[in-house]
Amino acid sequence: MNRPRRITLLQATAVLISTVIGVGVLALPRFTAQSMDTGAPLLTLLGLGVGFLGLILLTLLGMRFPQQTILEYSEAILGKFLGRLGTLILVLFFALLTALIAREFGQVVVASVLRKTPLEVTVLVMLLLAAIPSRNGIDVFAYIHQFYLPFILAPALVIVALSLKNADPLFLQPILGNQPAGMFPGMLTVAALFQGSFVHTLIIPSMRRPQKAWVAALWGLGISGALYVVIAMATLSVFGPELTKQFFWPTLELAKATSLPGAVLERLDAPFLILWVMAVFTTLLSSYYVTAYGMSRLFNLQDHRLFSWFILPFVFVLAMLPGNIHVLYDSIQWVGRAGLVPTILYPLLLLLVAALRGKRGASGGQQTTGQSS
């Protein structure tokens, strides 16, 4: 099928950045410090490397099949049945991911600001917020991301810059960590934070120049990854590894401990949370969009709008399953690590098989072979 090619390189990059930066920002310093104490920034960098691997595979595939998304060319590569199976797994995974993002958001809000508001309400409102714009086409989707990008990057950078005055560089040394207990699992957990970048596959077929998709991937993950590393460094250098391990959301504590000069605002957690809602929204929108779009591919339908509403109750119920915050974070960790199979290994498999079978999608404005009229 022919898609309008209207998404610019900047938009594609913006989608990646604002998708990747999301709920994970708050807890990242905690679990990196838990697995590698002072080596947390390095661990973040390693995790970024793993996440980047997945995105590169996806981008290579996308450039090979510039007309289609992974949900479509997988059938061309693996055959109808296996391709559909892969799509099903991806859809299930992204539904779960969406649910966990919404739930983590709700958990933070209930614990820190709106303590009397029922968790269900916060989660449902957030899911509704994602469901409504996900009914739009990919152009509007990209515009939304582009619009919110500055609101996502700026506050994090401001807080990091302001927190520097309380920073102690000793807390960042040795850069390998004193007792790097769980470097490998920690790396996978960090890599899981970059899973949202999977949305790139939906963007490529609508890009003006899909052959430039790798530039967007490079910049998108580069900028968001750099932000993650900087946040890990700032939090660690202010609180030290031991205290960072004790907070559920060290980044939020960092905002709380940071004040605007001149005592204008003595704690920045409130403004930070407000802007963080935007970051969560864009992340949630992306994974919601992938889920809804995946559903439409699964049932071979042109339009994904129907599923925007259809998946809402399922995602909501999934989000409500974890009993408390510890169960929640355990599931986030396990779902995140397991999710590396569909988001990294699956594209790898596809790329290998495509190369072996010599499959290649049509380029330019030509009609592609295969399914979907």
Added chain:
Amino acid sequence: MHPSGVKTIKWFCVLLLIAPWLTGCWDRTELEERGIILGLGIDTVPPEAAKHEDQITETNRKDGFPPPGEEMIKVTAQIAVPGRVPLGPGQGGGSQGGGGQKSVWVIQVMGHTLDDAIQNLQQQVSQELYLGHFRVVIVSEQLEKRGLKKTLDLLMRDPEIRKSSYLLVSRSSADKALTVAPPLERVPTLYLTDMMEQAVWMGKFPQSFIGNFFTAYAAKGREGYLPYIQPKGGKKQEFHIEIDGIALFVEDKMVGKTEPLEIASYLEIMGVEQAGNSITVPIPEGKGHVRFTAFSRETKKWVEMKKGRPHLKVSIYVETEIDEKSNLLQHVDSTQVIKRIDKEIEERLEQVSLQLVKKTQKKGSDIFGFGERVRAKEPVYWNRHIRTNRKWRQVYRTLPVDIQVKHITRRTGMRER
């Protein structure tokens, strides 16, 4: 159905959809309904007082919710009275009388833990108690020596509490220290925070928010410290507060305190750039004394490994200004004299600083964070020999420390000699 009927139903549905969004916020709290706690004072109570505690959060029966079995504490809370707390300088002049127009309500309760006490307090107060604006917790020295555990957890866990509040150790009872209300400021706790902030700004005290204490408390190679205050003045109404040193901690227990001048040594070793302490030195080979006030300092710290043992090295650089000279006839006007004085100060500063380090070593309380430096710079040694807080405390007691001071007299005021 009639087309307008359909329209009506449509509109009705829209209204139904809108309604839930207009009911407002779950967490709405009116200002008047909030009991804003500005400060807390925590004291020990004699054991017999436990019998008088209200059974708000626990039962007497063992199979119910028995009290945690810890010693009781007495909590003094200062609650802001709505409308009386001055919001700016414009309202300041209003009432000097004090008596009838108190800006805060002071109320005391007992409890086993801080939260227990606050819940007990809630039972006696109509408004919902709110901790988001509280600025100062004063804990009496006696209680600090028993350990702060029961206080710290709530302060770390509660999302509303700011990490930039102050935790102070008071020599006498905390409830007394909390109510210090000089005419300079109408809200007592705000006076206390101002006092701390000014001291930090003038370079007379290290920054010591609750958050700083938590960081040091959690770190493996470092111990926390808190400001130590002492009420001054005799009569009940007119006493005020003096910053009297640094309270040394081992984990959550206070183990000692420094002398007031040792705060300066601490700042020097920590390399806090803002300096504001004064010292007096006898003029070598002369008569009388010269007083100096420091205005800038810089410190380098490093660890040297000698025979598999870390040696702690500190190099301090202080710049000062002459404040006062006690003997008008004695001239301090030549490079030689000033050099001699510099030398004299350097030796004395080295002595005083070393004394402070020795003191903390004796208590096993590494408030300087030397251990963090060893952990960061000599990870091999740390991972093999130290690893834990407890081990570092033992090792810290025996480590050699070397302090070097370089002093430079930069300014002499308006007098030439």
